Amino acid sequence: MGRAPCCDKANVKKGPWSPEEDAKLKAYIETNGTGGNWIALPQKIGLKRCGKSCRLRWLNYLRPNIRHGGFSEEEDNIICSLYISIGSRWSIIAAQLPGRTDNDIKNYWNTKLKKKLLGKQRKVQQARSASCLSFKQEMKRESENYRVPGMVNQASDWPLLSPPVMPLTSTNQDLYLRDQDSIRNILVKLGGRFSDDHPQSSTTSTTTNPMNFRYPFDVSFSQDHQLYEDSMTILSSASSISPLNSTCSQTNSTTHFSINQVGGPNDMIQGLDAFQAELSELIYSNNGFEGLYGTDNMVGGSSTGTSSVESSSWGDINSLAYPQFVSGFEPCQHQSIPQVSNFDESSYFGPQ
């Protein structure tokens, strides 16, 4: 037996809202509020609409200070950062963008941002394939020089894929730092505070990795419950993308996070789904977020320029670069910090 419908579907109007319906709903809510019961609201004001439909209409369209369209580059960055960190948690993402609704952001992502990023991803992929080919040839030469009896020469069997494993060079250290800044800015917007902003903090925790790459992040959050929950979710997820490990402790009024860099990009990739991983790799390997925008403005610019990218289905993406080596990622809720699992190279590189 299925669950009872929330309203009598037979007597409920569907489809676009008329200006009269909008006016009725808006006037009522502005004077009386929702009364805490959306289901009963349409009956009260004589609307033949489902309560859920009223709620959606109010939240996504009639509510004051709603902005539609015209996403700025900064908003793009925030959306991308948060998508990489927490996935399609549109309501949380929307909470960081005043005046934006989750529906708007979701639509914007699905119709524009995703394609924009995919376009960049394709370019990177092509560049990678080219560089990987020359790397293979180099490896082949090297292996011929250093052939060990009984050792299989695997170089020639390598797939035309470059792994999401990047040594920490001075270049991508900069990229890490730049995206640390992105995540950091979001955390600050969430109400977080970094101990290196306040050197007097006694809980500062600085960890040095073998490459002397330092993440002196220690974040304090106020105790606003929703903010706290959201922050925990985002922060813990952000720690997945940002090769960090997180620990947190709670005092009476403040939650402290110590985010310690413990590994390389392997850790970063773990815990993300395929596209998030691709996206994050794209960003880290392609000039950070700036690399996503470059000089060709694919959004809002040449909308007529229907590229092969735009016409391809999103389903292609997940099959493009990486197999599903990431699974079971659960965003951190409350204080349970997820432990990253060991990177399974065989599942990444596919059958040898």
Place this chain on the structure above:
DNA sequence: AAGCTGTCCAACCGCCACCGC
């Protein structure tokens, strides 16, 4: 001008979490 195709976005659907009883 007409038909076709692709894009955008408002709205719907179904699932799940929460809350009060």
Place this chain on the structure above:
DNA sequence: GGCGGTGGCGGTTGGACAGCT
């Protein structure tokens, strides 16, 4: 603890519109 009602959320749909042939 179980149950029903409700709110909230993310995924999906379908109609309107624009651009192309």
